[in-house]
Amino acid sequence: DTGVSQDPRHKITKRGQNVTFRCDPISEHNRLYWYRQTLGQGPEFLTYFQNEAQLEKSRLLSDRFSAERPKGSFSTLEIQRTEQGDSAMYLCASSTQGPGNTIYFGEGSWLTVV
């Protein structure tokens, strides 16, 4: 059973460029989450999907951020016109549905905006 997979693991980009991260969840998990984490802070919720439907999106998420999960399997997180403040680790997690579900994280994608 493979875990949550994220790609790329590291990305360095210039300010103003667009970046896209991909997440492949655990195969039987229908829920997928995106979080952002900066140094010394806990993961901050960005958005989550149940199958292909985006059910919740953080109010902190600016309109430069967009996430998709078109076929209910893998997901992409795109950041347009990156800013230095976007530098962080972007974490994907997945879970099953139900009251006892727990989330399992991928290894994260590190973004550095220079």
Place this chain on the structure above:
Amino acid sequence: QKEVEQNSGPLSVPEGAIASLNCTYSDRGSQSFFWYRQYSGKSPELIMFIYSNGDKEDGRFTAQLNKASQYVSLLIRDSQPSDSATYLCAVRDPYGQNFVFGPGTRLSVLP
């Protein structure tokens, strides 16, 4: 706004001692609570979860929940240097499905 609070530490304990990590949460309706361990530069990994008041034990780890006080704790017995990490408390939003994380407590186990 739903909040999860933890003492950021660092908490230093000698090898073999009991480490006690604490967490409080703001939403009284919360039902599900989780502890994750995160090594430097790595992603969080689940240690254990607890849903009912009282204690839940898993090996050297014990989670304690007191819903009346809105308090969750994690005890690590016989602490080892390999336990040195940041411990994240998470609470599942009872009205949605996202998980709200605290800032984490950094634990250092001294040999």
